[in-house]
Amino acid sequence: MADLTKLAEEIVTYQKKNDMTDADLAFGTHLSVEKIHRVKNNSYTPTEDDLRRIKEYMQNNR
Numbered sequence: 001m002a003d004l005t006k007l008a009e010e011i012v013t014y015q016k017k018n019d020m021t022d023a024d025l026a027f028g029t030h031l032s033v034e035k036i037h038r039v040k041n042n043s044y045t046p047t048e049d050d051l052r053r054i055k056e057y058m059q060n061n062r
Helices: 002-017 022-029 033-040 048-060
Strands: none
Touching (some): 002 022, 002 033, 002 048, 022 033
8 A cells, every 4th residue: 555655645746746637647648537536545556557657657748
């Protein structure tokens, strides 16, 4: 669960830094807004594909 909390913190920090909503992030990663919400509140364990999409997007769109 600590890794999920870390990912949630990374997402929130990225969104604040880039003035981005959950909808913006969902659009960019091709994931649903609901998945982004659930990852951020640690109620969903993202798949490897979800993790790849989120991390690649945040890395390539700074």
